[in-house]
Amino acid sequence: MAKYHNKMVRNKRIQAVSSSGEVIEITEKTISKRHKYSAGDKVFFIIDYLFFIVFTISCIFPFYYLFINTISDASLVSKGMINFIPKGINFNNYLALRNVTDLSNSIIVSVARTVLGTALMVMASAFVGYLMTKEEMWKRKFFYRFLVITMYFNAGLIPWYLNMVMLGLTNNFAAYIIPGIVAPYNIILVKTYIESIPSELEESAFIDGASHFTVFRKIIWPLSMPILATVAIFGAVGNWNSFQDSLILMSDANHLYTLQHRLYIYLNQTNNLSNVMNSTAGGGTALDYAQNGQIIKYTISMVSIIPILLVYPFMQRYFEEGIMLGAVKG
Amino acid sequence: MGSNSDDHSIITIDDGDDDAVYSEPDHGVNDKLQIIPSRVHQAEEYAEEQADKSYKLSHEKLTEIVQKGAPESTKKVKTKEPAGVAFALQRIAALLMFFFIFVPSMNPARISILINKNLSLFTSAVSYPSLTSDVGRGFRAGWIEESCFVVLYIGAILAVIGIIGIVVGACMSLGNNKLKKKSFIPSLAGAAVHIIGLVVIFIAYGQFADAKKQDKVEAAFASSFWIFAALVAIVLVTTIIAIMIVPKPEEGEKCEMETKFKLFLMFLPFAILTFVFCYLPLWGWRFAFFDYKVGDTLTMDKWVGFKWFVHLFENEATRRDLLNVMRNTLAMSGLGIITSWLPLAFAVLLTEISNTKFRRIVQTFTTIPNFISWILVYTIAIAIFSPEGFINSMTGGSTNYLMGDNFTWLKMLAWGTWKGIGWSAIIYIAGISGIDRQLYDAAHVDGANRFQRIWNVTLPGLMPTYMVMLLLSIAGMLSNGLDQYLVFSNASNLEHMQVLDLYVYKLGIQGGSYPLSVVIGMAKSIISVVLLFMANSVSKIVRKESII
Numbered sequence: 107m108a109k110y111h112n113k114m115v116r117n118k119r120i121q122a123v124s125s126s127g128e129v130i131e132i133t134e135k136t137i138s139k140r141h142k143y144s145a146g147d148k149v150f151f152i153i154d155y156l157f158f159i160v161f162t163i164s165c166i167f168p169f170y171y172l173f174i175n176t177i178s179d180a181s182l183v184s185k186g187m188i189n190f191i192p193k194g195i196n197f198n199n200y201l202a203l204r205n206v207t208d209l210s211n212s213i214i215v216s217v218a219r220t221v222l223g224t225a226l227m228v229m230a231s232a233f234v235g236y237l238m239t240k241e242e243m244w245k246r247k248f249f250y251r252f253l254v255i256t257m258y259f260n261a262g263l264i265p266w267y268l269n270m271v272m273l274g275l276t277n278n279f280a281a282y283i284i285p286g287i288v289a290p291y292n293i294i295l296v297k298t299y300i301e302s303i304p305s306e307l308e309e310s311a312f313i314d315g316a317s318h319f320t321v322f323r324k325i326i327w328p329l330s331m332p333i334l335a336t337v338a339i340f341g342a343v344g345n346w347n348s349f350q351d352s353l354i355l356m357s358d359a360n361h362l363y364t365l366q367h368r369l370y371i372y373l374n375q376t377n378n379l380s381n382v383m384n385s386t387a388g389g390g391t392a393l394d395y396a397q398n399g400q401i402i403k404y405t406i407s408m409v410s411i412i413p414i415l416l417v418y419p420f421m422q423r424y425f426e427e428g429i430m431l432g433a434v435k436g
Numbered sequence: 437m438g439s440n441s442d443d444h445s446i447i448t449i450d451d452g453d454d455d456a457v458y459s460e461p462d463h464g465v466n467d468k469l470q471i472i473p474s475r476v477h478q479a480e481e482y483a484e485e486q487a488d489k490s491y492k493l494s495h496e497k498l499t500e501i502v503q504k505g506a507p508e509s510t511k512k513v514k515t516k517e518p519a520g521v522a523f524a525l526q527r528i529a530a531l532l533m534f535f536f537i538f539v540p541s542m543n544p545a546r547i548s549i550l551i552n553k554n555l556s557l558f559t560s561a562v563s564y565p566s567l568t569s570d571v572g573r574g575f576r577a578g579w580i581e582e583s584c585f586v587v588l589y590i591g592a593i594l595a596v597i598g599i600i601g602i603v604v605g606a607c608m609s610l611g612n613n614k615l616k617k618k619s620f621i622p623s624l625a626g627a628a629v630h631i632i633g634l635v636v637i638f639i640a641y642g643q644f645a646d647a648k649k650q651d652k653v654e655a656a657f658a659s660s661f662w663i664f665a666a667l668v669a670i671v672l673v674t675t676i677i678a679i680m681i682v683p684k685p686e687e688g689e690k691c692e693m694e695t696k697f698k699l700f701l702m703f704l705p706f707a708i709l710t711f712v713f714c715y716l717p718l719w720g721w722r723f724a725f726f727d728y729k730v731g732d733t734l735t736m737d738k739w740v741g742f743k744w745f746v747h748l749f750e751n752e753a754t755r756r757d758l759l760n761v762m763r764n765t766l767a768m769s770g771l772g773i774i775t776s777w778l779p780l781a782f783a784v785l786l787t788e789i790s791n792t793k794f795r796r797i798v799q800t801f802t803t804i805p806n807f808i809s810w811i812l813v814y815t816i817a818i819a820i821f822s823p824e825g826f827i828n829s830m831t832g833g834s835t836n837y838l839m840g841d842n843f844t845w846l847k848m849l850a851w852g853t854w855k856g857i858g859w860s861a862i863i864y865i866a867g868i869s870g871i872d873r874q875l876y877d878a879a880h881v882d883g884a885n886r887f888q889r890i891w892n893v894t895l896p897g898l899m900p901t902y903m904v905m906l907l908l909s910i911a912g913m914l915s916n917g918l919d920q921y922l923v924f925s926n927a928s929n930l931e932h933m934q935v936l937d938l939y940v941y942k943l944g945i946q947g948g949s950y951p952l953s954v955v956i957g958m959a960k961s962i963i964s965v966v967l968l969f970m971a972n973s974v975s976k977i978v979r980k981e982s983i984i
Contacts, residue, residue, distance in 0.1 A: 109922030147886060154785050158794075162801045165858065168816040169804075171826055175819070234706050243699035256714035259965055262957025263918075263937070264944040265720025272540050273712065274559040274566060285713045288706050318699065347809035350918060370811045370923065373818065400824055407815040408524060414807050422800055425807075426862055427960055 159286055169411060176200070176405045183401055199405040206402065208360065209368060213409070216346060216365040219282040230287045235296030236326050240318075252292045263354075270355055277359035281351060292337045299333040300326055336424040343414065350388040365410050372403055514818035518616075519681035523609050526623070526674040529667045530606035533599045536664070537561075538712065544634065544661035545592040547641045550574050562813060563595040564589050579649040594633030595664070601626020602671050607701055609678075611693035614685035616678070623675045630668045634661065701952040724954040744955045753953070761939045764845075764932055767915040771849045776906055780858050782893055783864030788886070799865070802858025810919035813855060817924070838924075844932035848924065856934075863905075864898055871897040904983050905969035914960050914967075 175183050179194025187193070203209055237243060238250055255340070260266065275281035303326070311321045327334075352367035363371070418425075517523065536542040539559040545560045550571045560567045568575075568585050575582055605623030609616050644655035665749035693701075702790065711773055724745070729737045748754055789795055805813070820826045871894065879889045918937040925933040934942075936956070944953030975983045 150788075150886060154788060155794075158786065158789070159799045162798050164854070165805055166801045172816065172819050184824075186824060189826060189829055230706060234703065237699055237703045240699050242696050243703065244696040249703060252707065253710060258968055259728060259961060260714070261717035261720060262954065262961055263940050264950055264953045264957055265717040265721070267945065268663075268720040268723065268950070269713070269717040271554050272556065272716075273538060274554070274556060274563075277514060284709070288709045288713070290710075318702065343807050347807075347812075349809055349811060354941075360584075364809050366809050369815070373811070377686060400818075400822075404819060405813065405863055407812055409870070411808055411812055415804070418804055418807060422803070425803070426866075 117202045169415065172404050172408055172411075175401060176408050180401060199401055200409075202402065203405060204411065206406070208363070209365075209406065211361050212363050212365045212368040215279070215282075215362055216410075219279075219348075219364065220342050220345040223283050223286050223345045224338055225417070226287050227289050227292065228334055228338045229291055230333055231292040231296050232327060232330060233322060234288065234293045235330075236322050237292065237301055238297045239300050253293060257290045267354055276355045277357070277362065279357075279362055281355050282345075282364075283346075285351075286341075286345070289337075289341070292341070295337060296330060296333055299330050303329050307330060332424075332427070335421075336427050339417075339421045339424050342417075346410075346413065365406075369403075369406050369410060372406060459889065480695045498973065518613070518683060519678040522674040522677040523679065525614075526671055526678070527606045528673070529670040530599075530602045533664065533667050533671075534603050534708075535598055536660070536667075537599055542660040542663065542665050544595070544658045545588055545640075546658050547588070547637070547655055548580075548644050550580070550652070557592060558596060561592040572665070574652065577649075577652075578648045579652045580644065584640055584647070586917070587643060589638060591636030591638075591640055592631050592781075594636060595630050596633070598628070598630025598633055598668070599624045601629060602668070605675070609702075610697040610701065611691060612689065613682055613692060614686070614689045615691045616682050617685060618691060619681055620675055620693055623671060627675065628665070629666050629796040634668070635664055637661065681752070721954060721958055723950050724773065724958055727950060728951050730950070731949045740951075744951045747952065748955060757939070758945055758956075760931070761934050761936055764934055765916060765936045767845050768848060768916055768935060769909075771845060772852065773906065773909055773913075775849065775853065776909055778853060779860035779900070780864050780895075781897060782857050783861040783868060783898075784890055785975060786861065787865060787868045787894075788890075799858065799862070803862065804858075805855045806859035808855075809856075810923050813851060813920075814923040817851070838906055839926060839928050841929040844929045848933070851924070852920065860905075863901060867892060867898050867901050900979060904975070907975055907983055911964065911968040911971040914964050 171189070174190075174192040175188050176199045177197060178188045178192045178196050179196065180198070182188055182193050234253075238246065238253075240246065243249070261269075270276055270281060270285075275284070307325050307329075308321050311325055316324070347366060349364060349366040349370060352362070352364040353370070356367070357360045540546075540554050540556045540559075543551075543555055543557045545551070545557055545567075546555065551560075551567065552570050564585075567589055571580070571585065574580050601622045603626075604624060605619045605621070608619030608622065611619070611801060638661075641655060641657055644653055647653040647655065725739060725741060727740045727743070732911050748758065777947060786795055786798060817838060818825060822828070823834040823836050827837065875893045875897075876889060879893050884892065914936055916935040916937055918941055921935050921938040922941065925938065935951075940953045940956055940960075943949055943956070947953075972983055975981060
């Protein structure tokens with residue numbers, strides 16, 4: 107930023123005095139002096155850069171450390187020899203996951219809820235967001251408040267749980283999907299976005315005899331793709347990471363645990379993973395697996411981190427747009 | 437389209453969608469037509485093409501209005517709904533029935549204690565396995581014939597189908613006379629099917645009452661049966677009244693509905709979902725006033741009034757627990773609030789760096805932790821800090837940094853900051869890029885150094901955003917979230933880890949003492965809302981702007 111200012115100042119000066127040749131030189135000299143950073147600035151920059159380098163490494167190193175431990179030679183890992191560089195690279199740990207009981211089930215559940223839950227949530231957010239821009243809707247203001255209040259107020263964990271029990275949504279896959287369909291925050295984001303679309307587009311379509319559904323499908327939906335992408339990304343990450351609903355609602359349905367919940371259970375097992383491994387199928391003995399229990403935990407975490415790490419860099423723009431839109435709306 | 441939803445002038449046009457465009461009480465039809473004459477022409481052509489009589493009619497009406505002048509078009513044409521009272525009653529009855537099919541305590545099909553008491557009529561009708569989930573032993577021991585349950589199941593299905601018909605009829609009754617006339621078909625059919633369903637349930641009850649092992653079956657008639665019967669009677673009567681009152685639709689009148697009701701009906705499913713998942717839980721607050729244990733039925737003889745509220749303060753052990761929990765909650769929230777300027781500092785320091793590429797990389801990597809779950813954060817904690825972890829393999833020690841209760845609050849704060857700072861900073865980074873560059877140039881020309889520029893230009897520019905964030909975090913003081921504390925807590929650090937959310941979870945879900953945890957949850961919800969409103973008022977006074 108500092109450089110930027112100096113450039114600005116220089117340009118202004120030159121423009122201002124360009125009619126007289128003498129002045130230019132003087133100005134440029136003064137400016138070029140100023141362009142050099144002072145000693146204090148230098149110290150500041152060194153500290154600043156250093157801080158961000160260290161902090162960025164602290165954010166990224168744990169992932170790297172987990173990863174190299176999962177792909178390195180198991181005997182070296184158990185001796186604590188793998189700290190910075192992977193040695194004896196192999197993917198046996200990932201192959202061994204086939205023998206972790208219930209893991210594939212959990213992956214399927216997590217993927218299914220992420221895809222289905224996100225798709226339904228995005229469609230509902232788009233449609234409700236669109237409806238909420240229609241001021242001629244009966245009692246629109248009331249219903250808008252009705253939606254928004256739910257962001258700030260909830261009855262509490264136990265009433266929520268008892269409600270889900272009452273609705274028969276315990277030990278039921280639908281409990282992952284249905285409650286998440288109406289997402290007030292996302293609806294507000296979409297509504298704000300749709301309000302910025304010129305209303306002439308809609309009006310002309312209405313005059314051509316289009317119904318609200320048609321206008322939504324043919325005009326609003328394609329035009330609000332950017333915000334829907336943002337909403338979808340947030341929804342997908344939320345669904346993928348969610349763990350509380352699985353923990354609380356699925357207590358009697360082992361086959362419906364999400365991947366995060368499964369990982370939580372494995373992490374909490376005081377023993378190694380030997381008791382959940384099918385020792386005969388993998389070709390190794392239970393003892394082998396017991397030694398690698400920790401590594402298997404890491405491997406499962408990697409499986410659940412990798413989708414986010416892969417998607418994130420490409421979608422970062424949408425994430426940031428999302429937080430900005432949210433900020434505008436408060 | 438800026439008309440107020442409530443004073444909606446109606447110029448009857450065949451397709452409700454179109455009147456959205458024409459029925460502007462404020463702007464008048466003339467303006468609209470002037471803006472888009474070509475469109476109207478096109479529409480006219482289209483109407484002729486389709487030989488759509490009513491569309492032409494409506495257009496004639498429109499042109500008539502236009503010829504007579506705008507003022508008349510703004511006149512409010514409010515027609516009284518024929519049989520309005522009857523329809524209102526019918527809709528209320530339909531709504532109640534629709535609501536009650538999801539409420540287990542209103543299940544008319546629960547005619548024996550063998551049936552799970554958490555089963556709603558809807559679930560009974562949708563899933564036979566859940567209807568009979570508790571009866572497996574009963575069938576094997578010959579307490580009751582399975583055929584009785586099949587009869588009951590059929591009754592429940594019919595009752596639910598009937599209600600769906602009634603609801604469809606109630607929705608259609610929002611339309612014009614033609615549509616109202618049509619709505620009588622689903623209403624009457626629905627009511628009939630529902631009554632048949634109730635009768636079948638009644639027959640099933642007879643079978644249950646005849647079962648041999650009456651002490652095991654305990655056939656008991658559900659009082660909600662009569663509520664459903666009364667509601668369906670209301671529907672039936674109001675429909676018949678409406679049939680007599682609603683005038684014959686005009687010749688050639690088409691089925692149509694005003695736009696405002698169409699839009700409302702489109703939104704209705706989502707409104708119901710919101711109600712069921714966000715408002716209905718409030719019904720669970722009643723547990724706070726009962727002496728309830730897991731597995732009990734909630735009956736009035738278990739009513740204890742404010743016993744649990746008093747218990748909270750009078751019971752020594754609970755009070756001690758709660759004080760400890762509040763200390764932890766407020767300490768951690770307090771630490772969070774005290775350090776809430778960190779993301780701001782992060783953003784300021786990052787934007788001082790002029791190298792865009794470096795900034796981009798830092799931003800990308802430091803926001804990643806925000807998108808992984810707390811369980812994965814805990815895995816990382818294990819990988820780095822456990823006895824076999826990175827730190828110990830570097831130092832050669834075998835300390836388990838995750839156990840023990842030293843600096844628990846600060847550790848939790850550190851994890852929270854590590855996870856969230858990059859993400860929270862984005863909003864400030866964007867805020868900085870929104871500050872007018874000329875302010876910096878002016879400061880520079882005036883000889884302000886870097887720190888003076890940050891202090892006098894950047895920080896004042898970010899203050900409004902920071903204030904909002906601060907007020908929101910104060911309002912959310914009691915909600916630390918469950919995940920972080922659940923995964924990081926263990927026997928050794930629970931003393932300092934137990935926050936309100938974790939305590940309620942352990943007390944209610946794990947311990948099963950619902951009333952007490954509901955009381956705590958109630959208090960938390962109410963205090964949170966009060967805090968939010970207070971924060972909002974402060975914001976209104978200071979910034980003249982509301983935060984919610």
